[in-house]
Amino acid sequence: MDGSTTRRVPASDGVELAVYEDGDRDRPTVLLVHGYPDDHTVWEPLIPHLAERFHVVAYDVRGTGASGEPAGREGYRLAQLCDDLAAVIAATSPDAPVHLVAHDWGSVQSWGAVTDRAFATRLASFTSISGPSFDMAGLWVRNGFRHPVATLRQVLASWYIFAFQLPRLPEWLVHRGVLQAMVARSERTGAPPGRHRVRRSRRDAINGIELYRANIHRLFAPRRPDPAVCPVLVLAPTRDPHVTAPLALEAPVPFVPDLTARTVPGNHWVVAQDPALIARLVTGFVDLLPAAR
Template sequence: MTNAPTTHETPAPTADKATRPGEPTRFADATDGVKLAIYEYGDSDRPTVLFVHGYPDDHSVWEPVIALTAGDFHVVTYDVRGTGASGQPAKRGGYAMSQLRDDLATVISLTSPDSPVHLVAHDWGSIQSWAAVSDSAFANKLASFTSVSGPGLDMAGAWLRRGHRHPRKFARQLVDSWYIVAFQLPFLPELLVRRGVVEKMVSRSENIGVPTDRQIPSGRRSRRDAINGIGLYRANFRHLLTPRPTRAVCPVQVLAPTDDAHVTVPLGLEAPKPFVDRLCTHAIPGNHWVVEQNPTLITTLVTEFISTITQQDEDSR
């Protein structure tokens, strides 16, 4: 599925980086030549947990969770193409789901070549990860998958097609997803980013339910990343219109924040059910950015799920 990844090494990761994320550990060349910035923490002899971020974040959204997990796992994360220290493709097709899936394979092959990884992803990181989780080529690469606020597009499209069975849920999700359609327009989304409108929208959604004295100010994300990330929506919209969902190749845990302004709980919890054999679901307190705001909750649920899956697999042998 992918060519052997090319790497450009920087000093090997050490355990004390677990609470001091900094420069990339190394870079890998994606199959189309885009450079991917990879970050590693903890003991590489331990089971690998791979975190994938969403839009319009970079890998740093996972820093609070990394600080809690790197003592027990080999932790890996990376800047998705077009964000952070990673390069960006020249054309829209560079953000297609197939390429994002290949990027994930490249990172896994480089950082955990001999053992499957526990994949944990948020928002668009989760959306693109579903493409791998539903691909038989990843059957030996993935031990488990925890999805936070990011349903697979094909699964979501199938769920939306069944909207007549749940009209109120369907209508609510359409209202919450208005920006997906807006991002298909030429020029306007980029203009909204440059005018700060998208960042203000993100700021409002990440402060839902947050006390006034703890709210996070807008303007902390990169406008370059936000503009590049629009390509994710444009290159992959067709998956919602003509969904072709396939079955998951590993156990899946879905976490659906109850105050998520972008993904409703019904969509998050119901869409995967027909396509996952070993599925664990939780509606959890928090908004769309719960991974950053409540890292203890996310860490607890992820580690418990990994422990349960590991024990079940051992018992079945």
């Protein structure tokens, strides 16, 4: 992030988070949360588009980039990730709610905050890209008899989530470069030429596996989420090989009173491949919100 400032924000368990800010701090804040196996640099193509209008904040999720990592698996549970989000908001926008924009695992973890009344005064809006709530996804799959073909396609697309539960094998695949090759292949699916190349590290890929292991139970024993505390925009890329459009668009419906859901052209990494489109959609969504937000 050229021209940005960096700070260290302590999480509730002592892990330090690397936080990056760009744009005018007197403007509304857009907070960007990345997914797996990325760090905050996945947002680099998008930030210049947003910084013209907003105070833009991004951070390295625990275990990635310049952020610290927890001592054990429990440090990757969703409750702790929501605490991290609260700490970043308190440090960067203490007096006004933020517009949350999240991708992949950043979105998975953010749904926990979006359905938590404690965040009602902290969130002005939420844009979710390729990252469903595990609770909502689990309930959607349980109701698969209503959409059996879509459910089967999503289960098949999620095979890697179950593979990550195996001991040692996922780490071995990272060390051998197999996982990185799979991600690269996924990136190329329908991607335009000259796209931004996301920087990734072996350490981030290994640490991030714990996200899946620490939270897989949410898919098998989903709780019914509380209603979302803010307006939500769901963007479902049409060529996403990991999160199918039916899941992304349908699972939130019972739990989001103010929901806008639409497909967008692109694949799972559309945030880096078509940043102008994502910035335009986020800005347009924010502009339609009541002025009080």
